[in-house]
Amino acid sequence: VAKGAGKNQWRRYQRHLHDEMVERLELRSALGHAVSEGRFLLHYQPIVDLAGGVAVGFEALVRWAHPNRGVITPDQFIEVAEESGLIVPMGRWVLEEALRTVSEWRRVLPSGHAPYVSVNVSVRQFREAGFVEQVRAALQHTGVPPRALMLEITETLLMKDDEQRIWADLNTLREMGIRIAIDDFGTGYSSLGYLRQRPIDVVKIDKTFIDDMVASPQLVDGIVSLARSLGLTVVAEGIEDPAHRDLLVRMGCPLGQGFLFSSPLGPTEVLAWMTGAAVAV
Ligand code: C2E
Numbered sequence: 001v002a003k004g005a006g007k008n009q010w011r012r013y014q015r016h017l018h019d020e021m022v023e024r025l026e027l028r029s030a031l032g033h034a035v036s037e038g039r040f041l042l043h044y045q046p047i048v049d050l051a052g053g054v055a056v057g058f059e060a061l062v063r064w065a066h067p068n069r070g071v072i073t074p075d076q077f078i079e080v081a082e083e084s085g086l087i088v089p090m091g092r093w094v095l096e097e098a099l100r101t102v103s104e105w106r107r108v109l110p111s112g113h114a115p116y117v118s119v120n121v122s123v124r125q126f127r128e129a130g131f132v133e134q135v136r137a138a139l140q141h142t143g144v145p146p147r148a149l150m151l152e153i154t155e156t157l158l159m160k161d162d163e164q165r166i167w168a169d170l171n172t173l174r175e176m177g178i179r180i181a182i183d184d185f186g187t188g189y190s191s192l193g194y195l196r197q198r199p200i201d202v203v204k205i206d207k208t209f210i211d212d213m214v215a216s217p218q219l220v221d222g223i224v225s226l227a228r229s230l231g232l233t234v235v236a237e238g239i240e241d242p243a244h245r246d247l248l249v250r251m252g253c254p255l256g257q258g259f260l261f262s263s264p265l266g267p268t269e270v271l272a273w274m275t276g277a278a279v280a281v
Pocket residue numbers: 045060061062073074075078087091094120121122152154183184237238239240257258259260264
């Protein structure tokens with residue numbers, strides 16, 4: 001009986017692997033069409049001044065308007081986009097679209113309240129020749145000042161890659177006046193010490209640390225004070241609980257994002273939020 005059961009289990013496992021492979025191939029092919037047909041859209045999540053409750057910027061987050069699955073979030077396709085290289089043309093569209101949108105916001109909103117936009121970039125995009133030039137050109141033809149653009153690069157991806165070249169490009173971008181953020185900080189193995197002397201302006205503390213904050217505040221507290229001593233700005237990610245916000249304010253963490261303030265919004269909802277939200281939080 002045991003032998004037969006083992007065999008069945010093995011067959012089930014093989015069928016499962018096969019199904020997964022087919023699903024991945026289908027996803028890759030559909031994603032290819034999405035890129036050529038421009039089936040993406042961006043949502044924007046406010047980055048909030050924790051003490052004042054006002055949005056200072058918005059993070060652009062890509063969505064895929066899938067023909068039969070509706071609007072889907074990156075956890076369902078970003079990995080395949082990375083592996084296939086489709087992240088490169090997709091990322092180019094994201095950058096252009098985010099800059100077009102922020103230029104519109106800045107046209108409409110009073111200049112003292114003009115937000116910046118923060119765009120996630122993949123290491124794959126840096127590996128393509130001409131990424132820095134692409135950013136420069138996009139800023140130029142959208143008329144967005146470099147200060148209104150922040151680029152987010154995840155810690156784990158950065159550590160894995162050809163570091164020297166990427167740091168050199170980041171340095172050039174930063175000299176142009178663009179701000180650089182390390183995303184999901186704490187999930188990789190880099191320390192803040194490693195970030196010393198690097199061309200970085202902002203550290204985004206990963207949500208997992210914010211979730212654990214009441215039980216173990218020391219870690220977040222340590223990151224916040226070290227980052228500050230290095231002259232870096234801190235953004236706490238994934239804040240859902242007002243108690244977490246209060247604790248972060250007491251720790252001196254200046255900025256945060258999370259469902260407590262707002263989930264990612266459509267581009268026109270952002271304008272409504274900007275004019276009405278300061279009192280809501
Ligand atoms: P991320 O850059 O760390 O973005 C934060 C993610 O956390 C977003 O998920 C956001 O919707 C979600 N989030 C924000 N606040 C909360 C909260 O309070 N609670 C919870 N549970 N979640 C919250 P999303 O939009 O699904 O994006 C997932 C990841 O996909 C992003 O993580 C980023 O790494 C990647 N991504 C998104 N857009 C792009 C893009 O245009 N290019 C690249 N290369 N990657 C992107």
